[in-house]
Amino acid sequence: MTVADAVASRRSVREFLDTPVPHATIERVLDQARWAPSGCNYQPWEAVVLTGAPLDALQKVLLAATPDDPAEYDWAAPAASPRYQARLQGVGAAMYGALAIAREDKENRTDFTRANLVSFGAPVLLLCHFPKFMKEPQWSDVGMWLQTIMLLLRGEGLDSCPQEYMGNYGRTIKAHLGLPEDHMLFCGLAIGWKDDKAPVNHFERERVPLAEHVTFQGFQP
Numbered sequence: 001m002t003v004a005d006a007v008a009s010r011r012s013v014r015e016f017l018d019t020p021v022p023h024a025t026i027e028r029v030l031d032q033a034r035w036a037p038s039g040c041n042y043q044p045w046e047a048v049v050l051t052g053a054p055l056d057a058l059q060k061v062l063l064a065a066t067p068d069d070p071a072e073y074d075w076a077a078p079a080a081s082p083r084y085q086a087r088l089q090g091v092g093a094a095m096y097g098a099l100a101i102a103r104e105d106k107e108n109r110t111d112f113t114r115a116n117l118v119s120f121g122a123p124v125l126l127l128c129h130f131p132k133f134m135k136e137p138q139w140s141d142v143g144m145w146l147q148t149i150m151l152l153l154r155g156e157g158l159d160s161c162p163q164e165y166m167g168n169y170g171r172t173i174k175a176h177l178g179l180p181e182d183h184m185l186f187c188g189l190a191i192g193w194k195d196d197k198a199p200v201n202h203f204e205r206e207r208v209p210l211a212e213h214v215t216f217q218g219f220q221p
């Protein structure tokens with residue numbers, strides 16, 4: 001698989017097969033992902049990777065828990081701007097359309113959102129955390145590490161879904177896993193094999209055209 005193929009074939013998968021993922025595969029991917037770049041080579045990322053009984057136990061706790069109030073960080077802020085609100089609504093409409101869940105069907109929408117708590121049936125969950133003193137540049141480094149992992153997973157035939165929804169349960173997760181209280185639980189990464197028959201894994205995603213977010217200067221035509 002070329003890098004371009006890995007980028008083009010990655011999508012957020014929200015219905016997984018329950019086929020177990022070998023430990024050696026996950027370890028190989030994470031070992032390779034160590035070569036992701038980071039400002040000052042800080043490598044701010046840390047993670048716990050769960051499968052089997054430990055994952056079941058965490059999910060049981062999450063299903064019974066209430067979200068942190070307030071959450072330890074705010075991932076929804078851009079939605080206050082109409083430009084980003086429109087993008088959020090776009091992906092929501094496409095996803096719930098594929099699930100055949102109507103806009104006014106709040107109960108089923110909530111149920112599907114809560115499917116985040118069981119990582120959409122993924123057999124493996126990576127939980128990403130780092131010390132709270134990390135600032136914006138280091139959060140960005142962690143994003144690069146996560147994308148490196150997601151692309152390497154494609155190389156193994158695996159799929160994933162990043163899950164900042166887990167940030168709503170940061171305190172619960174840290175307490176359950178014995179992670180330091182002064183760490184930020186950034187997100188989950190659901191990992192497994194895509195259920196190719198599930199319509200939610202096939203809706204059309206949108207991206208803004210290049211001309212809307214990149215300008216070029218100094219190039220010859």
Ligand SMILES: Cc1cc2nc3c(=O)[nH]c(=O)nc-3n(C[C@H](O)[C@H](O)[C@H](O)COP(=O)(O)O)c2cc1C
Pocket residue numbers: 010011012013014091116161162163164165166187205
């Ligand atoms: C850091 C991060 C956190 C995300 N958190 C969630 C989440 O909690 N639940 C979810 O269903 N999707 C989540 N997503 C997936 C995005 O909705 C998705 O990347 C976006 O709609 C673009 O679609 P694509 O990944 O299929 O290309 C997250 C993505 C990123 C990068």
